[in-house]
Amino acid sequence: MYYSFRKGIIVNFDNVENQDRKKDLIIDAALKRFAHFGLSKTTMTEIANDLSLSKALLYYYFPDKISLYSAVLKNIIDTMDAEMRKDVSGATNSQEALTKCLDKRQEFITKYYNLLDFTKITGAELPGNLMCMFVKAKDSELMVLKTVLEIGISAGEFEVDNLDETAALLKDALSGIYFTVLKRHTKGFFPEKEQFDSILRRQKKLGEIFLKGLEVTTVSTIS
Amino acid sequence: MIDRKRDLIVESAIKRFSHFGIQKTTMNEIADDISVTQPSLYHYFPDKMSLVVAVVEKIMAQYFSELEGMLEKVSLLEDELLAILICRKKFIGRYFMLNLTESSPEAGSVENACYGVMEQARVKEAALVSALFSKAVERKEIAAIETHKMSKLYLDTITGLSVFELIPLKNKFSPGEKEFNSILEKQKALSAVFIAGLKAYDVHGNLL
Numbered sequence: 001m002y003y004s005f006r007k008g009i010i011v012n013f014d015n016v017e018n019q020d021r022k023k024d025l026i027i028d029a030a031l032k033r034f035a036h037f038g039l040s041k042t043t044m045t046e047i048a049n050d051l052s053l054s055k056a057l058l059y060y061y062f063p064d065k066i067s068l069y070s071a072v073l074k075n076i077i078d079t080m081d082a083e084m085r086k087d088v089s090g091a092t093n094s095q096e097a098l099t100k101c102l103d104k105r106q107e108f109i110t111k112y113y114n115l116l117d118f119t120k121i122t123g124a125e126l127p128g129n130l131m132c133m134f135v136k137a138k139d140s141e142l143m144v145l146k147t148v149l150e151i152g153i154s155a156g157e158f159e160v161d162n163l164d165e166t167a168a169l170l171k172d173a174l175s176g177i178y179f180t181v182l183k184r185h186t187k188g189f190f191p192e193k194e195q196f197d198s199i200l201r202r203q204k205k206l207g208e209i210f211l212k213g214l215e216v217t218t219v220s221t222i223s
Numbered sequence: 224m225i226d227r228k229r230d231l232i233v234e235s236a237i238k239r240f241s242h243f244g245i246q247k248t249t250m251n252e253i254a255d256d257i258s259v260t261q262p263s264l265y266h267y268f269p270d271k272m273s274l275v276v277a278v279v280e281k282i283m284a285q286y287f288s289e290l291e292g293m294l295e296k297v298s299l300l301e302d303e304l305l306a307i308l309i310c311r312k313k314f315i316g317r318y319f320m321l322n323l324t325e326s327s328p329e330a331g332s333v334e335n336a337c338y339g340v341m342e343q344a345r346v347k348e349a350a351l352v353s354a355l356f357s358k359a360v361e362r363k364e365i366a367a368i369e370t371h372k373m374s375k376l377y378l379d380t381i382t383g384l385s386v387f388e389l390i391p392l393k394n395k396f397s398p399g400e401k402e403f404n405s406i407l408e409k410q411k412a413l414s415a416v417f418i419a420g421l422k423a424y425d426v427h428g429n430l431l
Contacts, residue, residue: 165412169409169412169413169416172383172384172387172409173380173383173384173413175383175387176379176380176381176382176383176384176385176386176387177376177379177380177383178383179383179386180379180382180383180386181379202376202379205372205376206376206380208420209416209417209420209421209423210416210417210420211420212419212420212422212423212424213415213416213417213418213419213420213421213423214416214419214420215419215423216419216422216423217415217416217419219412219415219416
């Protein structure tokens, strides 16, 4: 496994003109490492070696592992956000839009699950720049769910008194399912594919009921 | 047959645990509180973990008995689910110091030891909600849904809603009325939409 990382990714930095491009290359290489080994079992030395880059230069771009890791997360969140928006914008009703959104999210979470091992080394206190990424992920999800609701509104399915509150409730309800299922079934190591499938099925059902419920009721004010 | 002494130990342990938490309570203190000798205490509970399991069992039994009392007074699905939410809030508040998610060296083993009891409680609660859904189907309050699956989905959803309020408080001192109320408000809002959504299916379980 180790060898495959070293093959193929030989980058001549002299030919790369702007710094952003260099950063992108580092992020790409780091993403491969983190996605396989997670945060705790990846070292900056390995990432530098993958790129045939000196450690000094790597540290010039990213002063520590957490800042590189945050950049990788940002990259993934942006990609997911863009793809989700594209998928959702093609939907004609809220149920379809939500299904597309959940499918896309699932695809990313399954793909990058190993990357999310940060809690094991950082505990409850997340470093500031890492925390930002979670706020970013949350905001991105909220915005997409708002779009889902707006699709339903313009399709005449329902009216929503308070879009922000309703989207926030839907978001928490959907992500809560993750938490309860994983907490119950994960003993130590990785969750299995079946668990992710079961989460997705239940999220879809919950989303379906929620959107149907909006047709006859409205989310009351949450203080 | 009820063993008086065993019961006394469990009662005393509940008081200690719910005030000081599991980690900060010693077997000595529990024995002292009720003037039981240590050998006698260890005869009933060979280690702290077995006592913790007995305590959790007892609390769960209390929860269900109080809940059943509350459910007798209401008859609409919405009120019944509200009773569950209120009862949950009461118990989580009352026994928060016992919470199994605290990050202490003991947390993992406590969680493992209590897994069976907690799982039983979850199954029982799901069966209870499932029965409530079935009655609501009979009364035509909601559509003919798969009550068993729906009850689990409902319970997992409202449990999940509490997670986000409590995560930022991890490792902090116990949350207060404010957090618990905000959880309850969210759960109430979700329940209303959920019940409304359950009216939208036909007898074959397809969306109308």
